Amino acid sequence: MAQTIQIELADTQFKGLEYAALSPQDWAENAVTERARIANDEIVSIYTNRALDEGIQIPATRELIVADAFTRGWVKTAAKRNEEALASLAE
Amino acid sequence: MAYLGPPPSQKLATPTSQYFSGNGSATAFTLNRPVNVAEDLNVFVNNVAQQPGSGKSYTATGTTLTFDAAPDAGTNNVYVVYRGLAEPTTRLEHPSGQPLAATTGTFSGAVSGTTGTFSGNVGVGTASDTGENHLQFTNNAVTAFVGVEGSSGNRFLGSATNNAFFGTTGADGLELATNNNVRMNIDSSGRVTMPNQPAFHVYRTTTVASGSYITHNAYIVNNGGYYNSTNGKFTAPVAGYYMFYATGLTQPTGNTSRMKLVKNGSANVSGESRHQGGTAGAYLFATIQAVVYLAASDWVQQYYINDDGSTTLYSDSTPYITFGGHLIG
Numbered sequence: 001m002a003q004t005i006q007i008e009l010a011d012t013q014f015k016g017l018e019y020a021a022l023s024p025q026d027w028a029e030n031a032v033t034e035r036a037r038i039a040n041d042e043i044v045s046i047y048t049n050r051a052l053d054e055g056i057q058i059p060a061t062r063e064l065i066v067a068d069a070f071t072r073g074w075v076k077t078a079a080k081r082n083e084e085a086l087a088s089l090a091e
Numbered sequence: 092m093a094y095l096g097p098p099p100s101q102k103l104a105t106p107t108s109q110y111f112s113g114n115g116s117a118t119a120f121t122l123n124r125p126v127n128v129a130e131d132l133n134v135f136v137n138n139v140a141q142q143p144g145s146g147k148s149y150t151a152t153g154t155t156l157t158f159d160a161a162p163d164a165g166t167n168n169v170y171v172v173y174r175g176l177a178e179p180t181t182r183l184e185h186p187s188g189q190p191l192a193a194t195t196g197t198f199s200g201a202v203s204g205t206t207g208t209f210s211g212n213v214g215v216g217t218a219s220d221t222g223e224n225h226l227q228f229t230n231n232a233v234t235a236f237v238g239v240e241g242s243s244g245n246r247f248l249g250s251a252t253n254n255a256f257f258g259t260t261g262a263d264g265l266e267l268a269t270n271n272n273v274r275m276n277i278d279s280s281g282r283v284t285m286p287n288q289p290a291f292h293v294y295r296t297t298t299v300a301s302g303s304y305i306t307h308n309a310y311i312v313n314n315g316g317y318y319n320s321t322n323g324k325f326t327a328p329v330a331g332y333y334m335f336y337a338t339g340l341t342q343p344t345g346n347t348s349r350m351k352l353v354k355n356g357s358a359n360v361s362g363e364s365r366h367q368g369g370t371a372g373a374y375l376f377a378t379i380q381a382v383v384y385l386a387a388s389d390w391v392q393q394y395y396i397n398d399d400g401s402t403t404l405y406s407d408s409t410p411y412i413t414f415g416g417h418l419i420g
Contacts, residue, residue, distance in 0.1 A: 020386070022356035031388030034319060034326040041316045 005032065043069050050074055111169035113162030122154045124173065133172040136162045289328055291318040292415035298403040299339075299412065304353070305393040305404070307414055318414075323392050325416060327385035335361065335416035337379045337393045339404045343369040346399040350377045353394045360391065374405060382419065391416070 007028070009017070014024060021027035044062055047069040051058045059065045069075045076084075111120045113136070126132060129143030129151045141148035141158075149158045162169050258265050259279075267275040276284045291314065293307035306323040318325045327333065341348035343366045352361035361381035369375060383391060393414045395404040406412040 020355055020389070027355055027388070027390075030322075030324065030326060030390055034317075034324070034388070034390075037319065038316050038328070 040066055043075050047074055107173045109171045109173070110167040111156075111162075111171070112166050113164055113168050115164040116161050118158045118161045120156045120158075120169065122151070122156055122171070125153045126151050126173070128152070131174055132156070133174055135170040137165065137168050138170075287315065288418055289317050289333075290314045290415075290417035291325060292413065293318055293320065294410040294414070295406050295412040296408045296410045298405050298407075299395050300403055301395065301397040301400055303395055303404075305339075305395055305412060305414065307412070309410075312415070323414075324390040325392075325414075326390040327387055327418075329418070330386045331384070332419040333383050333385055333391070333416050334419050335379075335381050335383060335391060336414075337361070337364075338411060338413045339364075339377045339393075339395060340406060340411035341366045341375045341377050341397075342373070342402050342405055343367055343375060343397070344371045344373070344399075344402060345369065346397055346402060348375070348377070348395070348397045348402065348404070350379060350393070350395045350404065352379060352381055352383070353392050354383065354385070355389055356392075376411070377404075 009024075017024035017027060040062060043066050047065050048058060050056075059068055070077075107123070109123050122132075129145075129149060132143065132149075132151050134141040134143070134149055134156070136158075143149060143151070147159070149156060151157070156171065258277075262279045264276060264278040266273045266277075272287075274285065274287055276286070278284075290312055291310065292312045293310040295305060295307045296309065299305050304323050307318075307320055310318065310320065315328065317328055325335075335352055337350065337352060339350050341350070341364075345368060347365060347367045350364045351359050354360045360383045361379045364377035364379050366375040366377060385391070393412075397403075404412060
C-alpha cells in the first residue's frame, strides 16, 4: 500500500525551493525517494548477510526482503531504536 | 581466642575544647556539655594550668564550671579541654603525601592528591566503570573514557605540552567512530581512510541521444549508493563541497556539441564542454571537472545536447561516457 507524505510550505519557503531547483516538487520527491532507496539498500544488505549466515532462504524481491527484515526484527524503525536507547540509559 | 570486655573502638576520637572570656568578676561559666567531676576537664587561665577539686582552683559538675577566684579580664583567656567526653567521629582523614591503597570506594566530596595507583577501573560520576583500564567520566548519562585498551599501545585523550592531544603514542592506528562503526582511520604511518565517504564512478557503454540527462548502465564505484542508475542522479547525502568530473565523445560534424553538469534540473554548475565545427566522422573527447557545493538532497546529473538536435554522444564498451565524484568535505 502506498503511503503519502504531505508537507506545507510558506510562500517564502516555496520561493526558496524554486530558487534552488527547477521543480520544487521534483526536488522534494527525489530527496525522499532517494533516502528511502538508500535505506532499503542498507536493509537488503543487512538481511542478505544475516540470512546467509543463518541459512535462511532469501525472499525473491527487495520488497519482500524489506518486509521480512522488519518482521524478523533484524532491522527496527528509528523510533524503535531511539526508544530502546532511551530505555537503556534509564537502567 | 575469646575476648571479654567492651568492643574496641572502631572510630577515631577528637577531643573537644571551649574558650571563655574572663571579666575579672565572674567565677561561674557554662560548659557546652555536662561533666561529672572537675577532673573531666583540663582548665587553663592565661595559659596557666589550674588545679581541679574543691578548695583548689576550680570545681565542675553538670554544665557549670566554678572558679574559686574570678579569672582576669581577657578575650578567650580561659581554655577548657574536655578529657572524658571526646567526640567520636566517623570521618577518616587520609594523610596528605601518603599513597592511597584501595580497591573500591565512593567519594562523594572533593578528592585531592598528587600520587596514587589504581589497579582497577576508576569511575568519576558513575558507580562502575564498564571498560578496561579506563578512567570513566559520566555526567547526565554522557560517558567519556580515557585510558588504554588491549594488551599493547598507549592511547589517550588529553593534553601534551599544552596542546590538545588525541591519538596514540605507540605504533597504533587511530580510529574515529560514530554509531559504533569506524568512520575514519589513521594508520600508524599517517595514511587516512574514510570508508564511508560518498564516492562514485559510473560509465555508459552506449551512445546518448541529444538533449538527454545521461544515465549510466554500469558502475565501478558507488560508495553509499548515492548515485541512482535509474535517473542518472547523484544525490548529496550531506551538505558540503563535492568534486565531480564527466567525459564523453562528441561528434560535432559541423554543429555544436555541449556537455555539462546540472544541479537540481536547472543550474549549470560545471561550465560547458563545447565542441564546434569538425568534419564528419571526427570525434572529440569532452571533459568536465567542477567543485560544487550541494545542500543535502541536492542532485547533480550529466547532460548532453547537440545543437542540431540529433547527433549523439558516442560511447561503446571502451567506454567513453563516464561520470564520477566524491565528497571533499
